[in-house]
Amino acid sequence: MNELSILIGGKAGDGVKLGANILARLFNRLGYYPFVYEDYPSLIRGGHNFAIVRAADKPVAANYDQFDILIALNQETVDKHKSNLNKGGIIIFDSDSVKAQGIGVPLTKIAQDNSLPLIVRNIISFGVLANVLNVDFKTVEDCIKSAVHKKIDENIKVAKEGYSIKIGKKINLSKLKNPAKPLITGNDAIAFGAVKAGLKALIAYPMTPASSILHTLAAYQDQLKIAAIHPENEIAVAIMAEGLAYAGTRSMVATSGGGFALMTEAISLAGQAEFPVVFILSQRPGPATGVPTYTSQGDLFFALHAGHGEFLKIVLAPGNVDQAFQLSADALNLAWKFQTPVILLTDKHLSESTYAANFKESQVKPELANIWNKKGEYKRYSFAKDGVSPLAFPGDKAVVKATSYEHDEFGITTEDIDPILNMVNKRLKKKESIIKYLKNKETVKVYGNKNSDTVLIAWGSTIGVVREISEELNLKAIQPLFLEPFPTNKINEQIKNAKKVICIEVNATGQLASLLKNNGIDVDKVILKFDGRPITLNELKNKLKAK
Amino acid sequence: MKIDELKTNAVNTWCPGCGNFGLERAFKQAVAELVDEGFNLNEFVMLSGIGCHAKIVDYIKLNSFYSLHGRTIPPATGIKLANQKLNVISFAGDGDALGEGLAHTIFAAKRNSNITLIIHDNRIYGLTTGQFTPTSPKGFKGRSTPQGSVEDPMNPVELMIASGATFVARTFTGNINQMKEIFKQAIKHKGFSFIDVLQPCFTYFNTFAVYQKDCYDIMEKKHDPSNFNQAIERAREWNYNGGPIPTGVFYKIDKPSFEEAELKGKDLRSKDIATISDILKTKI
Ligand SMILES: Cc1ncc(C[n+]2csc(CCOP(=O)(O)OP(=O)(O)O)c2C)c(N)n1
Ligand code: SF4
Numbered sequence: 001m002n003e004l005s006i007l008i009g010g011k012a013g014d015g016v017k018l019g020a021n022i023l024a025r026l027f028n029r030l031g032y033y034p035f036v037y038e039d040y041p042s043l044i045r046g047g048h049n050f051a052i053v054r055a056a057d058k059p060v061a062a063n064y065d066q067f068d069i070l071i072a073l074n075q076e077t078v079d080k081h082k083s084n085l086n087k088g089g090i091i092i093f094d095s096d097s098v099k100a101q102g103i104g105v106p107l108t109k110i111a112q113d114n115s116l117p118l119i120v121r122n123i124i125s126f127g128v129l130a131n132v133l134n135v136d137f138k139t140v141e142d143c144i145k146s147a148v149h150k151k152i153d154e155n156i157k158v159a160k161e162g163y164s165i166k167i168g169k170k171i172n173l174s175k176l177k178n179p180a181k182p183l184i185t186g187n188d189a190i191a192f193g194a195v196k197a198g199l200k201a202l203i204a205y206p207m208t209p210a211s212s213i214l215h216t217l218a219a220y221q222d223q224l225k226i227a228a229i230h231p232e233n234e235i236a237v238a239i240m241a242e243g244l245a246y247a248g249t250r251s252m253v254a255t256s257g258g259g260f261a262l263m264t265e266a267i268s269l270a271g272q273a274e275f276p277v278v279f280i281l282s283q284r285p286g287p288a289t290g291v292p293t294y295t296s297q298g299d300l301f302f303a304l305h306a307g308h309g310e311f312l313k314i315v316l317a318p319g320n321v322d323q324a325f326q327l328s329a330d331a332l333n334l335a336w337k338f339q340t341p342v343i344l345l346t347d348k349h350l351s352e353s354t355y356a357a358n359f360k361e362s363q364v365k366p367e368l369a370n371i372w373n374k375k376g377e378y379k380r381y382s383f384a385k386d387g388v389s390p391l392a393f394p395g396d397k398a399v400v401k402a403t404s405y406e407h408d409e410f411g412i413t414t415e416d417i418d419p420i421l422n423m424v425n426k427r428l429k430k431k432e433s434i435i436k437y438l439k440n441k442e443t444v445k446v447y448g449n450k451n452s453d454t455v456l457i458a459w460g461s462t463i464g465v466v467r468e469i470s471e472e473l474n475l476k477a478i479q480p481l482f483l484e485p486f487p488t489n490k491i492n493e494q495i496k497n498a499k500k501v502i503c504i505e506v507n508a509t510g511q512l513a514s515l516l517k518n519n520g521i522d523v524d525k526v527i528l529k530f531d532g533r534p535i536t537l538n539e540l541k542n543k544l545k546a547k
Numbered sequence: 548m549k550i551d552e553l554k555t556n557a558v559n560t561w562c563p564g565c566g567n568f569g570l571e572r573a574f575k576q577a578v579a580e581l582v583d584e585g586f587n588l589n590e591f592v593m594l595s596g597i598g599c600h601a602k603i604v605d606y607i608k609l610n611s612f613y614s615l616h617g618r619t620i621p622p623a624t625g626i627k628l629a630n631q632k633l634n635v636i637s638f639a640g641d642g643d644a645l646g647e648g649l650a651h652t653i654f655a656a657k658r659n660s661n662i663t664l665i666i667h668d669n670r671i672y673g674l675t676t677g678q679f680t681p682t683s684p685k686g687f688k689g690r691s692t693p694q695g696s697v698e699d700p701m702n703p704v705e706l707m708i709a710s711g712a713t714f715v716a717r718t719f720t721g722n723i724n725q726m727k728e729i730f731k732q733a734i735k736h737k738g739f740s741f742i743d744v745l746q747p748c749f750t751y752f753n754t755f756a757v758y759q760k761d762c763y764d765i766m767e768k769k770h771d772p773s774n775f776n777q778a779i780e781r782a783r784e785w786n787y788n789g790g791p792i793p794t795g796v797f798y799k800i801d802k803p804s805f806e807e808a809e810l811k812g813k814d815l816r817s818k819d820i821a822t823i824s825d826i827l828k829t830k831i
Contacts (some may be wrong), residue, residue: 028831146831182830192823200815201628224821225813227628232654236621239614243625246612247592247633249815251625269615357830361823393816394592394610394626394633401604403613404597412557412605413613 002032002057002174006069006129007084008122009050009077012043018147019071019122020051024183024354025143026126026135027055031176034183036354037063037534042208042292048076057176059356061320061464065536068171069132071125072098073107090169092128094121103128103167110161116154123148123155127162133173137163182357186350186461187212187254189321189357190280193328194252198366201227201251203241205234205259208292209348210282213254234259238266242275246402248393250332250366254280257299258289264306267341271311273402274381274389274427276335276342276369278328283347285532294532295348297460300511303343304484312338312430315484317345319445319463321355327481329364336369337437338430339388345483347506349534350461372398379409383422387429435485443487445479446494452476453499456544457491457523459483459512462535466504469540480512488519500524502544506534548582550575557605566720566746566755570667571603573726574636578609581634581731591634592626594619596643598674599748600667603638617647620655623662627806629815634734635662642672645681645703656710656739661804663733663740666703669748670787677751684788689751700787703743708778708798713738715778715798719745719762721755722794729796738804745792758792765795772799 004027008019017038024034032055040049052063066086072078072093078100085091095104105128107121114120123144130140140163141156148155184192191202191213204214218228231237237253244251255263260281270277281303285296303315314334318324328344335342372378372390378398382389389409392398401411406423408414414423445463448456448470456477458466463479470477478494480487495501503513503523508530513523527543529535553575561567582588591609595601597616604611610633612622619637627635637644644652644666655664671689672678679689679696682703686695707715714736718726726744733740745762747755771777778798785792 025831146829180831182827184827184830188830192826195823196820198818198820200817201625203625220826222811222813223826224823225817225819226821227810227813227815229628229809231621231624232650235618236651236654238621239618240621240625240628243612243622244629244815245625246622247626247629247816249625249629265615265618273612357827361827366818366820393630395590395630397589399589399608400610401613402611403604404615405613410555411611411613412555413602 002176004055004173005064005067006053006071007050007067007077007081008053008071009048009081010073012040012047012049013045013119014049014073015119015122016049016051016073019126020053021183021354022126022143022147023053023129025147026130026139027053028180028183028356029139029143030135030173031178032056033059033178033181033356034354035060035063038352040293048074048080050077050081059358060468061355061461062468062537064538066538069129071129072100073121073125074098090132090171092125092132103132105162105165110158114154114158116158120155120158124158124162127159128165131163131165132167132170134170183354184321184357185212185352185354186318186321186324186346187282187352188216189324190328190344190346191216193325193364194278194332195224195226196361196364197329197332198250199226199252199332200249201229201241201244202254203229203231203237203251204254205230205237207256207259209284209351210254210256210280212352213280234262235265238263238279239269241277242266242270242273245275245277250336252278252280252332254282256282256284257286257302260299260302260306267313268307268309268311269404270341271307271309271313272404274339275402276339278331278335279341279343281343281345282351283345285530291532293348295461295534296507296530296532297347297462297505297511298507300345300483300515303345306343311427312340312434313484314338314340314342314434315345316342316481317460317483318350318481319460319479320350321357322359323481324350325357325359326364333367337367338434339391340430345460347461372396380411381407381409381423381426383409383426386433387426388433431485438482438485443480443482444490444494445481447471447477449474449476453497455495455498455501456504457501457512457516458504462504462506465535465537465540468537469544473541473544483515486515486519488521491516491521495521502527504535504540506530548579550579553578553608555606555608559606560602561599562750564749565599566669566748567600567603567667569720569723570726570744570746571606573723574730575607576727577730577734581734586634590632591636594623594635594637596639596648598640598643598672600638600640600643617643618651619644620648620651620664624655624660624805627660627662628810631661631806636734637662637664639664639666640673641666641668641670641682642680645701653706653710656707656712656741658805659711659713659738659802661738661806663742665730665742665744667746668743669746669752670754671748671752673748673751682787702782702786704797705779705782707741708775708782712741712798713800713802714740714796716741716796717743717745717794719758719794720747721759722762725764725794732796736799738802761790761792762794763791765793765797770795772796
């Protein structure tokens with residue numbers, strides 16, 4: 001067997017997240033590429049949480065809704081997911097609190113006998129599972145040491161008790177040769193990519209599913225020599241970041257739809273004053289508070305149209321951690337190259353799922369912005385061929401005047417006809433410049449059978465499932481990495497021989513399909529899902545087969 | 548230096564008789580004197596909101612960030628975080644900093660951000676042609692309150708002392724010397740400095756004569772600015788309706804600034820890029 005899916009479930013507070021993380025570390029050590037999807041409601045205690053840990057023999061970014069093993073820390077895990085157990089599947093459960101058929105283990109009693117809190121049931125059941133998979137105990141110990149930071153010896157001891165329980169049936173999972181990879185979330189990758197492109201300040205107000213960008217960078221702020229600041233609200237967040245950029249510091253903000261709504265005045269300001277700032281928008285289902293801890297791709301149009309007035313904006317959408325690392329760095333570099341707001345779209349599925357990372361730290365670096373040569377009198381908004389005026393910062397021997405008003409080259413307010421026209425045109429020139437710049441860059445990814453006349457199109461995290469199914473069904477799949485400027489020509493190039501173009505999205509109205517249509521690209525069919533859950537592999541396959 | 552060196556080419560569009568002229572003059576004098584004392588002209592940054600007051604950044608040849616209505620404080624804090632050498636001064640209207648942007652004002656005081664906030668308190672929305680603001684007196688008849696405002700005014704001096712500001716003052720555009728001295732002290736102060744400048748709006752709410760008559764210097768009453776209770780008591784002496792108006796420095800104490808506490812010596816303009824490999828190793 002070289003593919004396995006495990007669901008671990010319990011109530012909030014049962015340590016499902018850590019349990020899933022340790023499982024992923026185990027598969028990582030066995031040479032597999034793990035993928036972890038976490039499903040939890042918006043509450044702190046109680047409810048029903050679960051995580052799906054998939055081990056595959058190639059990098060993956062999607063999961064099945066059929067499982068080989070269930071680990072049940074509560075009754076609901078059995079009741080809700082038993083019907084999704086594959087033939088021959090196994091349920092490992094706490095026989096002290098759960099009724100099921102399979103490997104019942106007195107997890108509660110073992111914890112109590114060791115005077116440990118019930119949260120260690122995740123570790124005990126991990127020991128049981130390791131035995132089921134015929135893994136040597138040294139690897140179990142190693143996984144615990146890498147993931148658990150408190151009471152390590154106690155945890156290893158109870159894992160051993162779980163490991164020693166006699167079981168009838170075992171699953172033979174072959175060991176693969178792939179090296180172990182860092183297991184990180186999309187949000188981690190976004191945070192690290194930005195840091196490698198010179199990020200020095202992350203400003204954010206907590207909002208799921210963007211919060212972990214703030215948490216990660218706050219946790220490592222001293223090690224990374226950056227600041228992670230949490231101000232009074234998202235209005236302050238966005239304009240504080242612009243103050244930092246104005247004074248020469250690479251800054252970024254991270255939020256979800258509701259917070260992004262409050263930031264739109266700042267996006268418009270960044271357009272007018274030409275501030276280079278990156279906005280991370282991690283989508284969840286709306287409108288309004290919506291479904292806070294679930295996923296959606298419903299804010300594509302909101303991102304594209306955010307901010308009043310007409311100005312250049314760049315919108316990017318990575319689909320996995322490797323792309324997230326690269327595009328987050330690109331976002332910061334592009335913001336500084338073109339002095340304009342850049343929006344990086346992610347969603348709960350990419351932001352919070354855990355992937356095996358294959359990027360290299362050295363693949364990105366800060367790219368130089370256009371800096372003033374210190375000759376003559378400085379004009380912040382000097383007319384330039386490509387629309388990009390050289391930057392100077394307060395403290396330099398220059399008077400740097402940035403402004404939200406329409407202005408002349410010095411940054412002094414104007415309401416006169418010619419200066420208005422000149423400055424509007426100067427800013428719009430940047431759009432031509434970026435389109436030219438992107439001509440030779442990879443703005444569209446192509447997967448699967450490149451000769452197939454059925455083409456699947458998806459953006460963001462949804463490309464994970466689409467890519468895998470396109471490979472399995474021998475179809476072509478394409479993914480625009482850039483949504484603004486929209487890579488119309490490159491997409492047309494990829495679909496010119498297509499008989500059928502199918503757009504697949506996690507929203508209710510088919511926003512990418514509309515965007516394609518607006519750019520003259522016809523879509524034959526849309527497959528949509530909008531219940532807050534990502535599309536699974538079986539689901540997409542069935543929908544494509546149903547036609 | 549001569550204050551003429553601070554002139555730009557912008558055409559001044561304040562109404563003749565506007566209190567903003569005095570404020571601008573006092574600020575330029577303060578800057579000129581500070582430069583003579585050794586401050587670097589390139590290290591001043593002005594910010595402004597939107598309103599009549601905000602035009603001041605067009606008129607003075609210094610670095611500036613002409614922000615949105617109500618939003619001088621967040622970028623000011625950002626600028627100070629980016630470069631602690633800079634002297635960061637926000638110019639805001641009373642509608643701006645006490646209405647649209649009040650949350651930011653309170654938080655700047657709470658976190659003791661090392662910036663200066665100067666309120667052009669004309670107690671009217673000037674640029675939008677005369678509506679009541681948070682500091683207009685009760686019963687004020689403006690264009691949005693033709694029957695008279697039913698709300699009591701806010702007392703920003705009291706509010707700022709209570710919110711944690713470490714330098715709180717009030718002054719009047721009719722007293723250029725006091726204004727200039729307070730601006731200088733505020734810029735030198737390490738921590739959040741708040742100055743409520745009573746600035747008559749010649750066109751929509753001309754309070755000049757009243758202020759000329761009612762303003763007095765609190766040092767005449769042997770005020771101790773390091774005493775919190777005294778400062779609050781003085782601040783409450785005038786509730787922005789009628790009566791004698793205390794001016795001067797109400798409160799001044801020493802406390803670590805937000806930026807120095809937050810950054811602990813980090814330089815956010817450094818070109819060094821940290822390695823992430825140590826972190827990634829822990830994720831295997
Ligand atoms: C978000 C937003 N709302 C409203 C306005 C319109 N507006 C411009 S200036 C102003 C009020 C100005 O009053 P104040 O801040 O007291 O400054 P003053 O003009 O009196 O100096 C308003 C409401 C705006 N520019 N932005
Ligand atoms: S309207 Fe009032 S505040 Fe505005 S410029 Fe005229 S006098 Fe000054």
